[in-house]
Amino acid sequence: MESGGLPETVYLPDGRSEPFEPERITRSLFAAAERVGDADAFLAQELTEGVLHFLTAEAAGPATSPGQIADVVARVVRELGRPAIARAYEQRAAVARDSRKPADSIPEWFNPSLAATGVAFHAAAAALIDFSLTHIYSRDLVFAHREGLIRLTGLTAPLELAALTVAIPPDDVLDSVLAARDVVGGILAVDGPEYDIATAGGDFRGAVATYVRDLAAAASATGLSVILNLNSTPPPRFTEAAGPLFQPGPPPEPATRKAIALELARAAGETGLAVWWHVNSEHANGDVERLESMVRGALAGASVEFVLDRPRAPVVLGPGIDRGSPAGLTQIGVNLVRLVEQMGGPPVDPDVLLRKVGSLTRFAKTAAHVKQDFLRRNGRPGVREAFLVDRARLVIVPIGLESAARATERAPAEMARDLVKAIRTAAETDRPRILPVRVDSPFGDWGGIAFPVSATSVRQQVRAASPLHAAVGAGRLDLVLDQASDVAGALEGLRLAGESAVVRLGFRVEPTEQTGAASASK
Numbered sequence: 001m002e003s004g005g006l007p008e009t010v011y012l013p014d015g016r017s018e019p020f021e022p023e024r025i026t027r028s029l030f031a032a033a034e035r036v037g038d039a040d041a042f043l044a045q046e047l048t049e050g051v052l053h054f055l056t057a058e059a060a061g062p063a064t065s066p067g068q069i070a071d072v073v074a075r076v077v078r079e080l081g082r083p084a085i086a087r088a089y090e091q092r093a094a095v096a097r098d099s100r101k102p103a104d105s106i107p108e109w110f111n112p113s114l115a116a117t118g119v120a121f122h123a124a125a126a127a128l129i130d131f132s133l134t135h136i137y138s139r140d141l142v143f144a145h146r147e148g149l150i151r152l153t154g155l156t157a158p159l160e161l162a163a164l165t166v167a168i169p170p171d172d173v174l175d176s177v178l179a180a181r182d183v184v185g186g187i188l189a190v191d192g193p194e195y196d197i198a199t200a201g202g203d204f205r206g207a208v209a210t211y212v213r214d215l216a217a218a219a220s221a222t223g224l225s226v227i228l229n230l231n232s233t234p235p236p237r238f239t240e241a242a243g244p245l246f247q248p249g250p251p252p253e254p255a256t257r258k259a260i261a262l263e264l265a266r267a268a269g270e271t272g273l274a275v276w277w278h279v280n281s282e283h284a285n286g287d288v289e290r291l292e293s294m295v296r297g298a299l300a301g302a303s304v305e306f307v308l309d310r311p312r313a314p315v316v317l318g319p320g321i322d323r324g325s326p327a328g329l330t331q332i333g334v335n336l337v338r339l340v341e342q343m344g345g346p347p348v349d350p351d352v353l354l355r356k357v358g359s360l361t362r363f364a365k366t367a368a369h370v371k372q373d374f375l376r377r378n379g380r381p382g383v384r385e386a387f388l389v390d391r392a393r394l395v396i397v398p399i400g401l402e403s404a405a406r407a408t409e410r411a412p413a414e415m416a417r418d419l420v421k422a423i424r425t426a427a428e429t430d431r432p433r434i435l436p437v438r439v440d441s442p443f444g445d446w447g448g449i450a451f452p453v454s455a456t457s458v459r460q461q462v463r464a465a466s467p468l469h470a471a472v473g474a475g476r477l478d479l480v481l482d483q484a485s486d487v488a489g490a491l492e493g494l495r496l497a498g499e500s501a502v503v504r505l506g507f508r509v510e511p512t513e514q515t516g517a518a519s520a521s522k
Contacts, residue, residue: 005056006020006022006052007020007061007062007063008020008062008063008432009062009064010063010064010066011063011065012065013066017063019432020432021432022432023138023370025048025051025052025069025073026044026045026048026140026363026366027044027138028073028092029044029047029073029089030044030143032088032092033082033085033088035088036084036085036088038082041140041144041147041149041363042144042339042342042356044140045359045363046356046359047082049359050076050077050080051076054072054075054076055069070090073089074089074090077089112378112381125156128156128157128158131158132154132156132158133145133152133155135158136158136370137367137370138370141366144363147338149335149338149339149342150332150333150364150367151334151335151399153186153331153332154185154186154331156185157184157186158374159378159379159383160181160182160185160379160380160383161184161185161186161327161329161375161388161392162184162187162328162329162395163184163318163319163320163321163328164180164184164187164188164326164327165189165327166180166189166190166191167191167192167193168190168215169196170193170210170211173218174214174217174218177215177219177224181222181223183382183383185223185224186225186328186331186443187225187226187318187319187321187443188219188224188225188226188227189227189229189317189321189326190226190227190228191229191232191235191317192229192232192234192235192238193211193228193264194231194257194261195235195238197211198260204256204260208260208263208264209267211264212267212268212270212273215273216268216272226274227274227276227317227443228268228273228275228276229276229278229315229317230261230264230265230275230276230277231261231277231278231279231290232278232307232309232315233309236323258290261290262293265277265294265302266297268303269297269304273303274303275302275304275305276304276306276307276316276317276318276504277304277306278315279307279494280308280309280498288491291491292487294306295491296487299481299484299487299490299507299509300484304506305504306494306505307503308497308502313473316503318443319331319395319440319441319443320393320394320395320438320474325393325436325438327388327391327393328393328394329368329371329375329389329392329395329436330367330368330371331394331442332365332394333396333397333399334361334396334397334423335399335400336400336401336404336419337399337400337403337404338400339356339357339404345407346406346407348407349408350410350415353404353419354418354419357422357426359426361423361426362426365426365430365435365437368435368437369433372389372435376390391436392436393436393438394427394435394438395437395439395440396423396437396438396439396440397439397440397442397448398420398439398448398449399447401420401447401449401451402416402450404416404419405419412451413451413464416451416468417467417471420439423439424439424471427439438473438474439474440472440474440475441474441475441476449472449474449476450465450468450476451468458479458481458496459496461479461480461493462496462497462500462502463500465500466501469500470501473503474504475503475504476504477506478507478508479493479506480508481507481508482510482511483511484509490507493505493507
């Protein structure tokens with residue numbers, strides 16, 4: 001559908017005007033379907049896309065009226081074989097009262113000036129989730145979430161962003177985390193803490209132990225997930241001048257910095273903090289000892305991912321965030337397995353599946369618009385400052401990519417690549433509202449851009465994942481090894497990943513049948 005001809009403005013009978021928002025049509029159709037006992041959030045989205053197609057063809061200019069939109073909606077829905085929904089929509093006076101967004105009946109204690117710790121004490125997670133599903137998201141989005149078609153996240157942090165990149169100075173850990181918690185409710189990506197510790201001077205081992213202990217305690221108290229980004233290039237605060245009269249200071253000595261990074265990773269592994277260890281060609285070829293130490297820690301169960309830094313590419317610091325886009329708005333999952341089930345189960349027509357995946361992605365993206373609008377009105381001051389909420393990126397997470405790729409008669413690897421491309425294209429070309437978006441793997445194991453190939457070599461696994469990561473510029477490969485002692489295999493996987501388009505790499509140990517039989521015989 002060519003979206004360039006969609007109207008931009010709706011002129012109301014009282015003379016006011018407002019932006020044209022297709023999601024309002026979706027909500028009205030969902031409410032109409034509810035009235036006739038045919039509630040289906042995805043059906044409402046697909047009917048809306050049919051309406052937009054004809055509205056584009058019939059638009060006389062950049063402006064339209066509610067009456068013109070209503071006439072097209074009723075006619076198109078009826079012609080698409082849903083006359084009962086069309087009739088209910090035409091009686092929209094009552095429908096509008098039922099389908100409008102929930103009133104702003106926010107409890108008195110729930111206000112932007114309340115500290116994040118106050119929110120935690122005033123309401124348990126269940127109450128916050130109920131608030132989000134009642135006061136933020138419209139009923140069609142909540143219905144799809146509860147049906148498992150999409151996954152809304154960040155429901156326990158309604159006033160905050162999902163992720164943020166920060167610098168945590170070693171002499172001010174607690175206050176820095178508390179200040180960040182008023183802006184972010186999910187992931188705190190700490191960029192280059194080894195540079196700050198090295199700059200402070202003195203015995204770094206004691207400083208590292210104190211830093212990690214305080215950071216772990218602060219993260220636990222605030223409910224944040226912390227990612228320590230280590231072994232990367234100098235963060236911008238060490239490379240950018242503060243003004244025409246102030247030049248950046250020299251970065252710490254490489255040997256000292258690398259020793260601090262390794263000690264930070266070791267201490268973080270003992271406290272449960274996540275480590276993203278950055279690797280480039282220089283590290284892979286000239287820093288084998290430290291790399292092997294990190295690999296052994298990852299295979300032993302530490303929360304370690306390896307990030308492949310490449311020239312002229314942004315330095316990835318968390319799911320969907322990097323040094324160029326340091327804030328994440330929210331993560332929304334699109335459940336491809338549930339979509340296949342709605343199509344009657346495998347095998348399904350690949351072209352139809354790709355088309356429906358595009359519609360589902362656009363539908364999921366409306367949830368991000370809703371969260372963004374809510375934060376603009378009600379977000380904490382730090383969220384709304386410096387246009388942070390407008391620059392924050394939406395992260396779309398495919399759920400069940402491997403199963404969906406096997407649900408057609410196409411080659412699974414080819415279908416998986418087409419699916420992630422369809423998601424990215426639909427998210428980036430959706431109009432009329434523009435939102436920074438990235439298709440990526442989440443922080444956790446509930447979905448992502450990975451296509452594990454069981455019982456295959458390390459080389460085959462990397463080769464299968466590389467086209468998927470290349471298609472969207474993101475993702476995580478969980479490299480399957482058959483034993484925790486396979487350090488050589490893990491290092492080989494890192495080397496091959498560096499030569500491919502893989503962005504992030506983790507390890508998962510799954511003993512093969514042959515390994516299990518050999519252990520049993522012993």
